[in-house]
Each structure stands twice: as structure tokens, then as C-alpha cells.
Amino acid sequence: MCGIVGLFLKRPGLEPELGGHLAAMLATMRDRGPDSAGFAVFGRDNGTVKLTVRGPGLQALAARLELDADQRDTHAVLHVPASRMEEVRTALASDPAVTVVGEGRRMELYKEVGLPADVAARFGLSAMAGTHGIGHTRMATESAVTTDGAHPYTTGPDQCLVHNGSLSNHNALRRRLVREGYAFETENDTEVAAAYLSWRMREGDTLEGALHAGLKDLDGFYTFVVGTRTGFAVLRDPVCCKPAVMAETAEWVAFGSEYRALVDLPGIADARVWEPEPARVYAWERAA
Amino acid sequence: MSEHIDLAVATTRDLNGALHALPPDTNRTLWRVLNPRGQHALAVGIDAPVRVEIAGHAGYYCAGMNGGATVVVEGNAGNGVAENMMAGRVEVRGDASAAAGATAHGGLLVIHGNASARCGISMKGVDIVVGGSVGHMSAFMAQAGTLTVLGDAGDSLGDSIYEAQLFVRGSVASLGADCVEKEMRDTHRAALAARLQAAGFDGVDAGSFRRYGSARRLYHFHVDNAGNY
Structure with a gap:
């Protein structure tokens, strides 16, 4: 259904x-x-890329990457300056516990x-x-x-x-x-x-x-x-x-x-x- | 004097239970159903000859298995309105979703707006009159009864039809397997005029419709027809 x-x-x-x-x-x-x-x-659109991620230790992850983050239950939205997207993507790819749920200027997922x-x-x-x-x-x-x-x-x-x-x-x-x-x-x-x-x-x-x-x-x-x-x-x-x-x-x-x-x-x-x-x-x- | 059931406070079961408890000679013959809010299975399986007015949009299977009541939906109806109706009258003032009148054996189903896909699927004796258009695969495997469409019919009208009669005033996007146009004779026009009048479409000329029905080539298995099964 x-x-x-x-x-x-x-x-x-x-x-x-x-x-x-x-x-x-x-x-x-x-x-x-x-x-x-x-x-x-x-x-x-607040000028950054919103990266919705989920997984354990998201606050620590955001602190390590020096990013603003809004945590909601199991998910967090990382606010990533466009110039740092590649670097952040690479960092997230090396952390198998973290899943990127969505990305966008406006979308949170x-x-x-x-x-x-x-x-x-x-x-x-x-x-x-x-x-x-x-x-x-x-x-x-x-x-x-x-x-x-x-x-x-x-x-x-x-x-x-x-x-x-x-x-x-x-x-x-x-x-x-x-x-x-x-x-x-x-x-x-x-x-x-x-x-x-x-x-x-x-x-x-x-x-x-x-x-x-x-x-x-x-x-x-x-x-x-x-x-x-x-x-x-x-x-x-x-x-x-x-x-x-x-x-x-x-x-x-x-x-x-x-x-x-x-x-x-x-x-x-x-x-x-x-x-x-x-x-x-x-x-x-x-x-x- | 009418009965009121407000579905903002009462449940669907309250409504249907009250309607099922009515004896055939009840004098509580007019029921207003308030705040239907698209709920499913409203006013189903009523045997008593009462009138039920649903003040808004109804969900799935509204007035299903109707056994003799008049049910009026003063809005749209969801899937399967009047499905398996045996007798009585069901009227939808707005549009009906898919499978309106599915498998219905008797009674009259009137839809003032459009009916979407599979209207009258496997109908077994009901008369359906649609003021607007019907969607694809309408009257699929229709066995008996009539489907009258004042507007247009979608693709594959009457696919694998048995003995139901189809009348369409507008265009037919395509006919389904074994469905063909048939001659419109005086008897058909007279019966159609009577049905249009019963449905409340008095001013519509029965002569402006075309008739469709079964070519009767798929009744028995024939290997040359295998592609059509």
C-alpha cells in the first residue's frame, strides 16, 4: 500500500x-x-549547503569538521559552505557509520x-x-x-x-x-x-x-x-x-x-x- | 424530520450499524451524514428503503452492497462507489474515482461528474449513467447491465465484454478486445431515454449516443484469440 x-x-x-x-x-x-x-x-536558502546526515556521534562529527549543525533525533543538518563541499564529502565517505540522506540549498530530509x-x-x-x-x-x-x-x-x-x-x-x-x-x-x-x-x-x-x-x-x-x-x-x-x-x-x-x-x-x-x-x-x- | 449522524463525533460503525438496524417498514427514512471527511465504507449494505445524504466527499466503497437505499454523495466519491450494489439508487454529485459500480448486480448509479478508470468493471446488471467522461478500461469484463456516458470514454472501453450494453455520446479513445460498435435501434433509444430520465438527464437526446457491445468472439477459447486473453 x-x-x-x-x-x-x-x-x-x-x-x-x-x-x-x-x-x-x-x-x-x-x-x-x-x-x-x-x-x-x-x-x-541561508547561503550554505544543507547536508542531512544520520548516524551516531553527529555533534562530534560537526565539531570535528567545524560546521554548524542542527541535530534532530537520529539526523542532523550540517550547514556546509559551498567551497568546503568536496572536503566534507570526502570526510563523510571515510566514516561508514554516517549516511548522507539528502543535500541541497533548501531541502532537509x-x-x-x-x-x-x-x-x-x-x-x-x-x-x-x-x-x-x-x-x-x-x-x-x-x-x-x-x-x-x-x-x-x-x-x-x-x-x-x-x-x-x-x-x-x-x-x-x-x-x-x-x-x-x-x-x-x-x-x-x-x-x-x-x-x-x-x-x-x-x-x-x-x-x-x-x-x-x-x-x-x-x-x-x-x-x-x-x-x-x-x-x-x-x-x-x-x-x-x-x-x-x-x-x-x-x-x-x-x-x-x-x-x-x-x-x-x-x-x-x-x-x-x-x-x-x-x-x-x-x-x-x-x-x- | 431527518436523522443526523455527525462523523466528527460518531464512527463509521455507528452510522452503518444504525442503518442496518432499520426494519423494512421504518419511518426514519431520511438520514443526513455530516463531516464525512473522505472516510471509507460509508452507508454500505443498507437493505431498508431509506435516503442517506452524505454532506461532502466520501472515501472508498461508499454505498457498497446497497440493497435498496437511495444514497446521495454531495461531493466526490473514492474507489469502488456502489460496488456490488444489488438494488436501489446511488448518486454522486461530483466525480467518482476508479472502479465505480464494480461488480454491481442491480440498481441505478448516477455520477454527475467524471468517473475515472475501470468504471463498471465486471458489472452484472446495474445501470450506470455518467454525466461526464469515464477513464480507461471502463466496462472491463462487463457481464450485464448498461453503462451510459454523456461525455467521452478512455482507452479500451468494454475490453473482454460479455452482454452489457454501452452507450457513449462523446468520443471513444479506443475499444477493448471483442468490443464493437453496434446498431442503435429504436428499442435501444427508447430504453436509453427512459434511463436518462430516471437518472435526471431529461433534456439529453437519446439519439445522440452510439452503442457498443460484445462481438462474442472471445466467449469460447479459440487458439487464434490467444493474444487477446
């Missing part, structure tokens, strides 16, 4: 409430995915095993501000219930993917992407989809182009929501095996696996509510 949600704010007034709304949406989607949860929040409401509370999602965010609640089918198996998966700087469904050709695709230079942490099918999109964009596709290419290359069931620096995009497989509902007002655009996830959004009673069509890319962008 799995539940996915996304919320994109069109105006700055609601930005302080973004995390609160996302947390409520995730909690409602517990019925679709009680195994693990995760989310990405796109906040302000958190995921853990547990009920969605508990995961959101552990990371303090309700107090997070931002322009947009996406989230996922997982009911595991294709691989184990682990933090590595939780979504979102990053697809590049300031970009990540959540997925409801299952891919049937992920093993073959993983072998192909390994030959293209991608490394995989898990047996998870969504990690393959994330790497696939990264690869397409590395080869010159736009996000929209990469998603269209996926319609041909990804075999299986999927509703994808991709979070980007400036917005998010939605794609359903041509069969529409997995559910999806969208809603839009003058203030926001929201995505949910079910309408239930959207019922507490402000102004939902007057929102335009519709079901995204099969094999069509929907994208919302805001001025960067």
Missing part, C-alpha cells in the same frame, strides 16, 4: 505552518503505511522506522517552516522495514522522490544503473527509481523528461511525487493502479494518496479537488 502526501504553498503567509500541515497529513496516512515514515521540507505520527514528532516536523514539502508512510512490500528502506529517496541536490507502488523490473534496472556508476544502499525498488531519475537528468533530461522516460523504462505500479527546489511533480503509471487525489486553492496545491489526508487543510471546503490522470506529468513551480 503506502501513503504519499505533498503540500506546495503559493504564498508566504502559510510558510510557518507547512510542517504542521504535513505532520497531520502523514499521521492520517498511517492506515496506508505504519512501518516507517519520512519527509522532505524545503525551507529558506528525514526518515525513520515507526508510526508516522511518532516519526514526525521525533523530528519536530510540526514546527518546521518552508515553502513546500513531501512525505511518505510505508507499508513494506519489496524490501525490509529499515531506515534505509524508508522514503523519501534523494535524486540529486534539492530533489527527492516518494513512491506508492512496486516496480517489477528494479533488479534489471539496478544492474544497468550500477554500470552507469550508481551505488545502492538497499534492495529497495524506489531507490532504483530515484537513481533512474538522477541518471536521466545527468544525461540531460529535464525532470519532466525524466519522468516521461520512466513511463517506458519502469515496469510496475507507481504514483510518484518528486520534490524539487522550486516545487513538486506528480506522475501516475498508465494503469493508475495506485490512488491519487489533488486539491488546489489560491493559497496552496496539495497531493494525497487519499482525500482523507487533505481534509484539515485551510479552505479545503472550497478547493478544487480532482484525480490526476494516468501517465501525465503534473508540476508546480514557484519563482526560486
Whole structure:
């Protein structure tokens, strides 16, 4: 099953409430995915690269690297000056206990095993501000219930993917992407989809182009929501095996696996509510 | 005098339990369901001839297994609205998600907006009238009953259809295996006009529809058809 949600704010007034709304949406989607949860929040660009990492001893790590860090439960966001990225990447690569979860000017990415409401509370999602965010609640089918198996998966700087469904050709695709230079942490099918999109964009596709290419290359069931620096995009497989509902007002655009996830959004009673069509890319962008 | 059940305080089981407890001759015949908030399995399996009005969007399987009630959704309905309905009337004022009227044996399902994929899948006798358009694979393996679409039909309409009759006013993106256009005769027009009137689409001309149904080539296995199974 799995539940996915996304919320994109069109105006700055609601930005302080973004995390609160996302947390409520995730909690409602517990019925679709009680195994693990995760989310990405796109906040302000404060001039440094935000490197979300997880593992033991993150405060000591930040002190050793002389970086500012915000620790939240098992994760920390390291604020890295762009000029030091290579050095920090090299240092992190030599520490096998530390996993880089996400990277970007604006994106912070958190995921853990547990009920969605508990995961959101552990990371303090309700107090997070931002322009947009996406989230996922997982009911595991294709691989184990682990933090590595939780979504979102990053697809590049300031970009990540959540997925409801299952891919049937992920093993073959993983072998192909390994030959293209991608490394995989898990047996998870969504990690393959994330790497696939990264690869397409590395080869010159736009996000929209990469998603269209996926319609041909990804075999299986999927509703994808991709979070980007400036917005998010939605794609359903041509069969529409997995559910999806969208809603839009003058203030926001929201995505949910079910309408239930959207019922507490402000102004939902007057929102335009519709079901995204099969094999069509929907994208919302805001001025960067 | 109507009964009110507010799902902000009552549970789905409270609602369905109250509706199931009604005797056939009940005089509590009008029920308003407030704050549905997209919850699943609302007003399912009702045998009593009552009217249930759901004041908002409903989730999955709303009015499923309906045995004779009139259920009105004053918003959108999620997957499988009126699935396996036996009798009665289900009306959706907004859009319906996938598999509307799936496997339904009888009654009338009216959707004022669009219905998405697989509308009327494996229908077994229900009459479905859709004011808007239907998505792909609608009437897949439809066995009996009618599907009437005032708008357009998506890909593979009526794939592997048995004896259901399909009427579409707009365009059909493609017909599924063994589904063909058929002649629209006076009897079809008269029956369609009656169904349109029953569904509340009085002003719509039955003569503006085209009829589709089974070519009956897939009923029995034939090796030349293997690619279609």
C-alpha cells in the first residue's frame, strides 16, 4: 500500500505552518503505511549547503569538521559552505557509520522506522517552516522495514522522490544503473527509481523528461511525487493502479494518496479537488 | 424530520450499524451524514428503503452492497462507489474515482461528474449513467447491465465484454478486445431515454449516443484469440 502526501504553498503567509500541515497529513496516512515514515521540507536558502546526515556521534562529527549543525533525533543538518563541499564529502565517505540522506540549498530530509505520527514528532516536523514539502508512510512490500528502506529517496541536490507502488523490473534496472556508476544502499525498488531519475537528468533530461522516460523504462505500479527546489511533480503509471487525489486553492496545491489526508487543510471546503490522470506529468513551480 | 449522524463525533460503525438496524417498514427514512471527511465504507449494505445524504466527499466503497437505499454523495466519491450494489439508487454529485459500480448486480448509479478508470468493471446488471467522461478500461469484463456516458470514454472501453450494453455520446479513445460498435435501434433509444430520465438527464437526446457491445468472439477459447486473453 503506502501513503504519499505533498503540500506546495503559493504564498508566504502559510510558510510557518507547512510542517504542521504535513505532520497531520502523514499521521492520517498511517492506515496506508505504519512501518516507517519520512519527509522532505524545503525551507529558506541561508547561503550554505544543507547536508542531512544520520548516524551516531553527529555533534562530534560537526565539531570535528567545524560546521554548524542542527541535530534532530537520529539526523542532523550540517550547514556546509559551498567551497568546503568536496572536503566534507570526502570526510563523510571515510566514516561508514554516517549516511548522507539528502543535500541541497533548501531541502532537509528525514526518515525513520515507526508510526508516522511518532516519526514526525521525533523530528519536530510540526514546527518546521518552508515553502513546500513531501512525505511518505510505508507499508513494506519489496524490501525490509529499515531506515534505509524508508522514503523519501534523494535524486540529486534539492530533489527527492516518494513512491506508492512496486516496480517489477528494479533488479534489471539496478544492474544497468550500477554500470552507469550508481551505488545502492538497499534492495529497495524506489531507490532504483530515484537513481533512474538522477541518471536521466545527468544525461540531460529535464525532470519532466525524466519522468516521461520512466513511463517506458519502469515496469510496475507507481504514483510518484518528486520534490524539487522550486516545487513538486506528480506522475501516475498508465494503469493508475495506485490512488491519487489533488486539491488546489489560491493559497496552496496539495497531493494525497487519499482525500482523507487533505481534509484539515485551510479552505479545503472550497478547493478544487480532482484525480490526476494516468501517465501525465503534473508540476508546480514557484519563482526560486 | 431527518436523522443526523455527525462523523466528527460518531464512527463509521455507528452510522452503518444504525442503518442496518432499520426494519423494512421504518419511518426514519431520511438520514443526513455530516463531516464525512473522505472516510471509507460509508452507508454500505443498507437493505431498508431509506435516503442517506452524505454532506461532502466520501472515501472508498461508499454505498457498497446497497440493497435498496437511495444514497446521495454531495461531493466526490473514492474507489469502488456502489460496488456490488444489488438494488436501489446511488448518486454522486461530483466525480467518482476508479472502479465505480464494480461488480454491481442491480440498481441505478448516477455520477454527475467524471468517473475515472475501470468504471463498471465486471458489472452484472446495474445501470450506470455518467454525466461526464469515464477513464480507461471502463466496462472491463462487463457481464450485464448498461453503462451510459454523456461525455467521452478512455482507452479500451468494454475490453473482454460479455452482454452489457454501452452507450457513449462523446468520443471513444479506443475499444477493448471483442468490443464493437453496434446498431442503435429504436428499442435501444427508447430504453436509453427512459434511463436518462430516471437518472435526471431529461433534456439529453437519446439519439445522440452510439452503442457498443460484445462481438462474442472471445466467449469460447479459440487458439487464434490467444493474444487477446
